[in-house]
Amino acid sequence: MKVLVPVKRVIDYNVKARVKADQSGVDLANVKMSMNPFCEIAVEEAVRQKEKGAATEVVAVSIGPAQAQETLRTALAMGADRALLIQTDADLEPLAVAKLLKAVIDEEAPGVVIMGKQAIDGDNNATGQMLAALLDWPQATFASEVVLNGSDAKVTREVDGGLQTIDVALPAIITADLRLNEPRYASLPNIMKAKKKPLDVKDAASLGVDVAPRLKVVKVTEPPKRSGGIKVETAADLVSNLKTAGVL
Amino acid sequence: MAVLVIADHDNASLKDNTHKTVTAALALSGDVDVLVAGQGCKAVADAAAKIAGVRKVLLAESDALGQGLAEAVASVIVGLMGNYDAVLTPATSQGKNFSPRVAAKLDVAQISEIVEVVDGSTFVRPIYAGNALETVQSSDAKKVITVRPTAFKAAAEGGSASVETIGAGDGAPKTKFIDQQLVKSARPELTGAKIVVSGGRAMGSAEEFQRVIEPLADKLGAAVGASRAAVDAGYAPNDYQVGQTGKVVAPELYVAVGISGAIQHLAGMKDSKVIVAINKDGDAPIFQVADFGLVADYKSAIPELMDALTAAGK
Numbered sequence: 001m002k003v004l005v006p007v008k009r010v011i012d013y014n015v016k017a018r019v020k021a022d023q024s025g026v027d028l029a030n031v032k033m034s035m036n037p038f039c040e041i042a043v044e045e046a047v048r049q050k051e052k053g054a055a056t057e058v059v060a061v062s063i064g065p066a067q068a069q070e071t072l073r074t075a076l077a078m079g080a081d082r083a084l085l086i087q088t089d090a091d092l093e094p095l096a097v098a099k100l101l102k103a104v105i106d107e108e109a110p111g112v113v114i115m116g117k118q119a120i121d122g123d124n125n126a127t128g129q130m131l132a133a134l135l136d137w138p139q140a141t142f143a144s145e146v147v148l149n150g151s152d153a154k155v156t157r158e159v160d161g162g163l164q165t166i167d168v169a170l171p172a173i174i175t176a177d178l179r180l181n182e183p184r185y186a187s188l189p190n191i192m193k194a195k196k197k198p199l200d201v202k203d204a205a206s207l208g209v210d211v212a213p214r215l216k217v218v219k220v221t222e223p224p225k226r227s228g229g230i231k232v233e234t235a236a237d238l239v240s241n242l243k244t245a246g247v248l
Numbered sequence: 249m250a251v252l253v254i255a256d257h258d259n260a261s262l263k264d265n266t267h268k269t270v271t272a273a274l275a276l277s278g279d280v281d282v283l284v285a286g287q288g289c290k291a292v293a294d295a296a297a298k299i300a301g302v303r304k305v306l307l308a309e310s311d312a313l314g315q316g317l318a319e320a321v322a323s324v325i326v327g328l329m330g331n332y333d334a335v336l337t338p339a340t341s342q343g344k345n346f347s348p349r350v351a352a353k354l355d356v357a358q359i360s361e362i363v364e365v366v367d368g369s370t371f372v373r374p375i376y377a378g379n380a381l382e383t384v385q386s387s388d389a390k391k392v393i394t395v396r397p398t399a400f401k402a403a404a405e406g407g408s409a410s411v412e413t414i415g416a417g418d419g420a421p422k423t424k425f426i427d428q429q430l431v432k433s434a435r436p437e438l439t440g441a442k443i444v445v446s447g448g449r450a451m452g453s454a455e456e457f458q459r460v461i462e463p464l465a466d467k468l469g470a471a472v473g474a475s476r477a478a479v480d481a482g483y484a485p486n487d488y489q490v491g492q493t494g495k496v497v498a499p500e501l502y503v504a505v506g507i508s509g510a511i512q513h514l515a516g517m518k519d520s521k522v523i524v525a526i527n528k529d530g531d532a533p534i535f536q537v538a539d540f541g542l543v544a545d546y547k548s549a550i551p552e553l554m555d556a557l558t559a560a561g562k
Binding site: 226 | 376382476487493549552
């Protein structure tokens with residue numbers, strides 16, 4: 001079974017996002033960029049499925065600028081077999097990304113799509129569900145365990161207050177949550193090998209998909225700062241302060 | 249403009265997230281209906297009818313809806329959207345599951361986790377783990393929105409809307425529910441609790457987490473939370489996690505014990521009314537957002553705090 005793994009290039013997880021002074025967005029100039037952490041988990045899961053023999057091929061696909069090739073090389077170094085970049089410099093919304101991915105899937109015909117539940121830049125948590133809707137496929141979001149059985153997948157999902165297990169007919173969309181696995185670090189030999197793996201580039205416009213934005217960003221601002229509080233000396237001081245503040 | 253709110257419930261009781269989402273909906277329109285989709289949930293619909301400002305409650309019931317399967321819930325909502333200009337869903341794990349599916353079926357954007365309604369088409373939402381707030385204006389004819397419940401006050405009780413039973417949609421033919429393991433707890437639910445006590449990696453083990461954090465939470469009648477570091481280390485279950493990748497909470501009082509205050513944790517609790525930090529590292533970033541900081545090792549500070557609370561009649 002072929003597994004398709006969409007990955008996104010985003011600001012590195014350890015970098016604090018800074019809002020631009022003109023409120024037009026977040027400043028990404030000269031900022032370290034990496035693969036979205038949830039996408040890393042998805043790549044890891046796809047590679048593990050292949051190592052277990054439940055999948056035969058792992059195809060990583062990214063939609064983004066030319067630099068997203070680096071992100072795809074990371075996926076290849078982790079163990080993906082080949083990669084595809086749908087190149088665009090536009091800042092795409094989840095619906096547009098889902099439509100482009102649908103066009104890729106129509107061509108690639110994977111047995112399952114495993115992707116991150118959310119990108120840490122836009123924090124939309126929407127693309128996987130939208131893609132499932134556009135394909136009319138079942139969805140298993142926020143996965144913490146995935147068992148592929150050929151014609152279906154048993155997925156344990158993280159829900160409020162616990163876990164839910166469902167069985168979805170394949171093909172399906174699975175989105176990865178944090179505890180699905182711990183992604184590996186690519187070894188140097190694998191990084192070298194990844195340079196020789198196939199990476200195709202297609203112009204996003206060639207897919208004939210309407211990617212016009214539906215939302216206009218009016219402004220991006222800093223959240224209000226909390227004013228600094230006080231240090232107390234003892235637990236008893238703390239309790240009396242909390243009583244005064246009216247929260248005990 | 250008519251607005252549909254999707255109720256948050258567990259088939260037995262209506263959750264407060266619904267009341268908060270109604271408040272966001274009332275900022276858009278006076279014509280607010282609530283959909284209760286589930287199984288055996290008539291009592292939930294009756295409770296929703298008592299929310300002040302609700303015009304009508306729609307009740308859809310089937311096994312697939314009772315199991316909360318995204319395909320089933322989305323199909324009911326999509327079927328109703330001829331009558332509505334916007335649909336608002338609480339941004340719970342359940343709401344986040346089906347709402348984007350509704351948006352894609354309607355060929356519109358989803359506006360995720362709004363924290364403010366500016367006007368009928370303009371909304372504020374956090375991005376980059378809450379490090380920035382984005383104001384967006386939607387050009388779509390129908391708006392599909394998820395609402396961060398902690399950003400809105402709960403709508404009051406006192407309504408007397410009618411309850412109307414509607415069709416259950418197309419179900420989820422390609423998905424089979426197997427089971428659900430919910431953690432049973434006598435403590436309040438994390439996202440709705442008035443007080444939250446959270447522990448971090450400093451606890452060092454699951455046993456220590458239980459020994460230190462849980463008695464303090466019980467003394468305060470609080471819900472228990474944890475930092476991602478503590479969850480990843482296996483000290484606390486996943487659904488305790490407070491942060492951008494876990495639960496977003498905004499209680500009256502948030503007590504962070506042995507939590508350093510990583511950006512991702514702060515994004516999940518910085519809107520709490522009063523924040524207390526107990527950490528032996530006086531330079532920990534958590535103190536920058538704490539109203540009251542106690543620089544001390546939790547091993548001595550928590551027993552002292554328990555005693556001080558007892559002395560104060562708690």
